[in-house]
Amino acid sequence: MKSSDIVITGVGMVSSIGVGREAFTKALLNGDSGVRHFDEQATASSEDVVLQYRTENGNLELVGETAVVAGLVDFNAKQFVTPRKALKVMCREIQTAYAASQLAVKDAGLHAYLPAEPAAEPSSQTPCYTESGKIQSHRIGTVFGSELLYGPPLELSDAYADSVDSDGVFDPSEFGNSAMRHITPLWLLKYLPNMPACHYSIVLNAHGPNNSLTVGDVSGAAALIEACGYLHRGIADFLVVSASGTRLNATRASFTEDQPLATVVDPIARTSRPHAVDADGLVRGEGAGGLVLERADTAEARGAKPLARVLGFASRFIGSPAFVSGDRNADIRPDAGRGSAAAIVAAMEGALADAAMEAHQVGAVVGHAAGDPVLDACEREALTQVLPNAAVILPATLLGHTGAASGMMGLLAGCVCLQTKQIPPVPHADLCQSSGGADIEPLNVSDQLRPLESPIVMVITHTSPGHAIAVILTA
Template sequence: MNRSDIVITGVGVVSSIGLGREAFTQSLLNADSGVIELVDSTVGDRNATARYKFVEGQSGDTEQQSQIQIGAPITDFDPKLFVKPRKALKVMCREIQTSFAASQMAIEDAGLTSLLPAEPTDQAKKSGRIAVDRIGTVFGSEMLYGDPEELADAFAACMTEAGEIDRSKFGNAAMRSITPLWMLKYLPNMPACHVGIAVNSHGPNNTLTVGDVSGPNAVLESCGYLRRGIADIMVAAAAGSRMNTTRTMFTEDQPLTDASDPVERSSRPHAKDAKGIVRGEGAACVILETAESASAGNRKPIAKVLGMASRFIPSAAFAEGQFTSSSEENAGRGSAAAIDAAIQAALSDAGLTAGDIGLVVGHGMGDPIIDAQEAKAIEKALPGVPVTLPIGLLGHTGAATGMMGLTAAVVAAQRGTAPPVSHASDCPDTLKVVPTSTPLAKPNVIALSHTSHGSATAVIVSAT
């Protein structure tokens, strides 16, 4: 089977800039940002809508208010509209809910709703539904963090009369005070599990937890199943968050940025003055099928997959075992060599050259060190190719980040339009960052994703 025999028939998105393919596409093409100020400086408040304000400093210069917290939360998501049976919500954390919803959207977008849940082969032949062993699920995931309040009673039970914490008491205290189903809410493989159960999939099922590249790598693995003929349809998705309160307590190896004026333009990947990332959350899903399967079901593909590759060349920091959020040039995060290798391998896989690419969907996130590594790779492998940067609208969405970028590539290819970057004029001249929505000169779009440690993926899609 050729790569071009694999098509994408459905897309589902739960993001800060819209729910569903159409809303996501419109926001992307209009450069509508999901970055806002979080109410009362509460990073985990996902209903935050407060306006960012400025105060005058003594010198007359404008200064940011103290304790300003920004993020790109999903503010209009109701899991009850997507999760059935609703009792399943009891064992679904935020990321599982969003991934399940994105999958349901993608399934509906592909026109598969009436064909699921799948049935045994003999029954499927009679009913026209999908056979249970011909559909699979592969998801990108990450460490899922619980809310601190869920452990509050257990921590309180560890308090001694002297006001200190006796850690030896935590095990027994947790066993008594935490619901027995607690762990099921936070297992990284549960998103793929819940969706697999919902569609009655008996085909391939796996979960990948490899940071920002988790989603694209799930697509790579799904395409492998399709090529080997052990499935006809694959549900590939990823969900992630950097908004969870517990998650924000951990030290990160990437710096956070301050609020800008206006606040919705605070996420500034590849900008010359970029200082760090903006936290975000989201989930995205694509339905991958063989061209034969889509044709047999009269499902019109949104895009086709032309080539892909995954490479690992350790970053300088990873090779030395150093992890820091420093913005010094020698901080060593990211690997231009890995990004370049992934681009070259994906082009070779697709039988294309750099001149055949109409758009690069970059993974630039606002971390000046990692962005510099990506810029170096793009300048070398894809010189002069237009670049768009969806993280500027979405913030960094953890394990969903790469899949969000791939989804942006799919809709850009489908619309034949390069989404604009509002701060394009502030980016280096060596990168051809798209300032306004522009028709694609070539139909092929490459989506890049990579990690601070040195993993990189590249996926090339094109309109059908």
Template sequence: MNRSDIVITGVGVVSSIGLGREAFTQSLLQANSGVIELVDSTVGDRNATARFKFEEGHSGPTQPESAVEIGAPITEFDPKQYVKPRKALKVMCREIQTSFAASQMAIEDAGLTSLLPAEPAELAKKSGRIAVERIGTVFGSEMLYGDPEELADAFAACKTEADEIDRSKFGNAAMRSITPLWMLKYLPNMPACHVGIAVNSHGPNNTLTVGDVSGPNAVLESCGYLRRGIADIMVAAAAGSRMNTTRTMFTEDQPLTGASDPVCRSSRPHAKDAQGIVRGEGAACLILESGESASSGNRKPIARVLGMASRFVPSAAFAAGQFTSSSEKNAGRGSSAAIEIAIQAALSDAGLTANDIGLVVGHGMGDPVIDAQEAEAITKALPGVPVTLPIGLLGHTGAATGMLGLIAAVVAAQRGVAPPVAHASDCPEPLNVVASSTPLTQPNVIALSHTSHGSATAIIVSAT
């Protein structure tokens, strides 16, 4: 099977700029940002502590620099509309809920709802449903952080009369006060597990936890299963968050930015004045099929997968083991070499050249160090090609970031339009950042994703 025989028949999105493919598309093409000022009533108590700034060289949170705290939360999501049976919500943290919902949206978008759950092959022949071994699930995930309040009683029981914590008491205290199902809410492989159970998938199942490239790598692996003929349909998804209360206490190696005026334009990837990322959350899913499977089921493809590549060239900071809170030591974050060779490999895989690409969906996030690495790679491998930057609307969504970028590429290819970037005039000239919605001059769109350590992916899609 050639790469071009793999098609996308369904898209599901749970994001700060819309739920579902159509809402996401409209917001993307109109540059409607999901970045808002955070208040307790906006996203609930779970984000009430998402108020911290991290000073350069400081290992812990400080007081806010200003009264305005920002993020890109999902504000209109009700998991009860998507999760069935509802009792499953008891063992789903927010990321699992959003990934399950995105998967259900994608399944419906592909017209597969009446064909699932899958059945054993003999029964499937009679009922017309999907055979259990011919559908699989591969998800991108990450460390899923729990709510501190869930552990509060256990820690309180460890308090001594001297007002200190006796760690030796925690084991017994946790056994008494933490629900036995607590861990199931936070295992990174549970999103794929829940969806696999829901659709009765007995085909390939895997979870990838490789940072921002988790989602695109899930797509690469899913396409590998389709090419090898061990599945006809793959559910590929990713979910992530930097909004979780516990997650806000841990910034890794990337700086945060403050609020801009207006607040909705605070996420400024590749801008000359960019200072850091905006926290966000989201989930996205693609239904990938062989062309034969889609044709036999009378499912109209949304887009076609033409080429893909995953590469790793260690960044200078990673090679030196210097990932700390100090921006001086982190000057070597990101790898332009990895991004560049991923682009070249994807072009080769698709049998295309740079002149055949109509749009680059960049992974720029507002971190000036990493954005500079991406800019260097794009200007070398895809000079002059228009660039759009969806993280400017969505913020950084952890493991969902790369998949949401790929969804943006699918949308752009399917509509034949380059989504605009509101701050395009503030981006460096060598990058041809899209200032207003314009028709694509070529039908092929390449989506990039990469990490500070040196992993990079490139996936090329086109309209069918």
């Protein structure tokens, strides 16, 4: 089977610019930003959200009311999760992944065939349905992109307090026993990275392939590649592929703050400015995306119209200088060492080769850049080298940095572009050109909606250690 025999038949979005395909598409094409004042967000509890932002002197400080995030506004997990008691063992990322998956399955028209049922005589041959018209349990699977999941600091506050001796010194040897007394036995289930795929497999009664990939921002794209592998090998007929992430969690920031945060600007909606000459950091975001993958013949047999077709992909890792040296940092100096332009170039060229295509055939490229000037520079160098003329789409402008969901959000933006035959605008396009003495290459961006001249979109995503993935989609 060729990659081009695999199609996307459903998508689901849970984002700061909308929940569901219709809302997401409208906001993306209008350039409506999800970046707002923190107090305008209906996000997680305030004590679990980091309100640090880069100030004029470059320090990270609490700035209270001026903090901005790209959090979810119109999301209520109770509308999606059944049974509702399951919410007790679901952190934010699990809830959003579940919801995005539900939306994708509904969008693909698979509800009539679910939940899956065991086959009297399991077979790898089509048709892949039972006598009652349900999908055979072993022919449907889930592949989710995830990351380390963190709880709010207050969940461990009592256990911590009990571990402080009479002199006010924290004793680590006491923390284990204290935690056993103060933390519910089911606490760990809320934060296992494989639980999003676990919960949704149970809902589907899916007995096919099940995997969770925790490779940072590229997790969603990596999950798509993994799912394509299952379809290529004939061990499944339907794959639900999702990814979720958040950068609003305070505990996470205490351990993994290796990228700079943006200076708040006026208007606040322009605070997330990837590839801008004055970009100095990212905006914290959250969200989840999901899609349904299947073979083209399976989709045709059930009358499903594909949203996009997978033409090719490539995953490459070339360690960044910071990764090689172990110098994890959030500096914005040009030599900070985050990211690998070489890895991005290799992934883009590899995807073109896999799809047997030339660069000039690509109508648009969905960038991963989120406003970190160091990582943005790596992406810009790769774009200039491989796809210098392709129109550039920058979803993080509206969504902020969504962690492990970043790559999936790019894939969903690519599907929107192909379905509408339009290239979404970049509101700060005027700042993505060489100006003010800044030595940067101009990108093919516009603050206006443009037609997609060639129905081929490349989606790129990459990480600060040096992992890059490129996926090519067509209508």
